[in-house]
Amino acid sequence: MFEDRTAESDADFPSSWKQELSVAEQEIQTDECKVQDQESQSTEFASIEVQTITVEETASPDTLDMDALAEFVNKAALLIEEELDLIATSRAFDTIMSYGDEDEEENDVTLVNTIEVVDGLSISDIDWNNTGGNLVVGLSGGEHVEWCTHLPDLNIYRVDRSGTIVGGKPQQRFNLPSCISQVAAHPSDPQLLAAGTVTGEILLFKMDRGENELSIGQVESHAPVVSLLWMSRVNLLACHSNGILRLWILDTKKYTLSLTKTFKVSSKHMPKQFKSLRSGEVGVRHASFSQDEPDRAIIGTESGAVVLADIESELILTDGGDEELYDPVALVYPLHTAPINCIAVSPIDGSIFATTAQDGILNIISMVQPTMPVISYQMDTPPNYCDWSSIKPGVIGVASTGAVYIFDVLQNKSAAIHKINVSARNLHLPLTVLKFSKNDGLRLSAGDKFGRIYVWRLPPILSTSNIHENAQFQSMVFNVE
Template identity: 25%
Template structure:
């Protein structure tokens, strides 16, 4: 089917062309035509105007009315100018400020304010005026063996025109007993109140330099433990609240330029639960009224910032009570004496020394002789946090820049700062002095970012503190 067969090769030559076809075309652009045009600006016209000159009229003044007005407002204006003179609100402002500079504190002045070094006297009260231009300072002996008959003083220091703190007081008020509480009015810079060891409650109007006679508001049966001005309890008058070791809390209305005093309410914390007693008297929250007994010694109190009708009371026997002005009940049918207690918090084993309600939160802090600082919620009987310390804290005070920070001072030369939310101490903000003994009093100046500190040897220190810290 298939056979092998060979054939001779066949060849052919290639055919290539080196010539290429071409075609010529002429291209010419159109001629560009240029045309010049002239332009003419619009026509302008000038118009002259002239105002009419009217004769000036001489204004008419009622000089008698002007003099009466100036006489009426000048004292208040001068007083306000003195209070605000030399403000240093922006003194620490620096765009390049670091967080470390805000934690720095500085002692500006140290004064030995008592003339007799052999007489053991402490600074018992410090208070700044509402404008921050004046500092009030009071004294008390460090220990009373019996009833107080010491002659004491209240010294007033005014900042100079060049914003310097004076080395000597500008005014001295004399009182017939040791001062236990001293407080400027929160809105009237010339009104000063003092509570004495003999039970007297006094009020001065410092506007009149010719007269330094105080108005006696009341006389308690024992030493005055605390004073507090209140502006939200009664709308038509200034209210001064005083507490005493006699067991009474009194609310007084001051009228007619602080010259007239009316008793508004009288409270007594009747015995609730005293550890030294075996029986517990009837409670104010029960159906029956309490038995007539002496009130507990009031050591401290403070009003709520959320509800001005509520306040917290601390007592000598360790009780912490939630009280109400509106829900107070009469004591054994006596309508003139009311028991304000509506509930009780966990007690201290020792005495309650200081109570401070938070200015922004529904909380309060307390200190006691058992060397504890407690943080409470208004609506809970048990404390939220307990801060144990090595020394007794006798005073608490809210700071100016951060309302969640409070200062604690007492049986030590160190003033510590704590956060109410965390309960932690602020290590970068501490007021410590090598020459200061136990701290007996402290007061913040909200206008000048200062804090005044007094000790048990009548030494006064003025510290510069940062406004904002955390």
């Protein structure tokens, strides 16, 4: 019979139309998850002590660099003083600041300080430094008929913007070998100043370098120095009473003076009626110069003539003797009939200058026509000194015996607009010198024959200006009648 069964055979017949499936194992197509353990994101707190160093960590005095500290203090002190001077002389608050009581008259001149420097000595000269913060005062024993044996001091006072002398005493003193006849503060360095003596020496001082002179300019001639002029930052012209002019040059690194040229005002240039009784010698009394022409000096003589001197002259005098002397005389103007006491060139217009003399006349001169004054004032007593305001055009102060006169040549051409009486114990004190403060013109200082210093504060009417006044003053050059 038939039965179902599977025949076992090794025969194989591959299909011609079917394909076998291929199978492969694959991983999952996603990135593996990463797990990381982190600490808690909470703020940690820690207890700390007071944030100061312990005593053991503090530097001891033995570990300090004292030289470096001293160098720093010196530099810092100069910067602080310079800033204080600038603040003291600033005009930024002129329109909102007022001094004194509200009912004080607007045009009053107020005496702020009177100081007696040294009994028995007179004030020979004063000057303000370029910032107006320091007042330099030179002392003298008066007339010298023989060699000077006095030992005076050169005093430096600090004066604030109101005119008050800080501390009421000198901030600094310098010892000098003889009486001072002239002082001159440097035009740009507030710490540097020069002094001339009655024995003909030129001394140089730096206020921030102690109490000794830096350099001494000395020659064989011992005629007193009657004027010291900083013609530039490095050129110092010394005018001596015997007509000798010496040009010194300053070494700004070593602060030493070197003589570069010597001039002599010869009598051969003087008109016959103006020649001195001393043959070949012209007595010089005072000198000034214009910043516009720093190579020319204006010199006042004993005869009353004014000499225009050219310090760049190369003309050699034949009667100079052993010393090589240059002839500086360019022009001579006979303006007074008596010895000239002072010459002052306007800081606002260098072509206008003023002269005062023993004939009691104050002349305002224009260089356009110097032989004929623009204005002349006849004073009751001979004027000893004059100085222009550095701010107010036309304002000039004149020191005389017993009074200071303030003129405004733009407002009044016949008389002074202010008279300040200066007296003590019913005596009229002879004032020897007078100077307006530089840069601001707010203060006026004077010195007398008995060693007193006076400082006045000027009202706005005498210490402020406008462009119209400047133009009006400069037009005076051409308004010669």
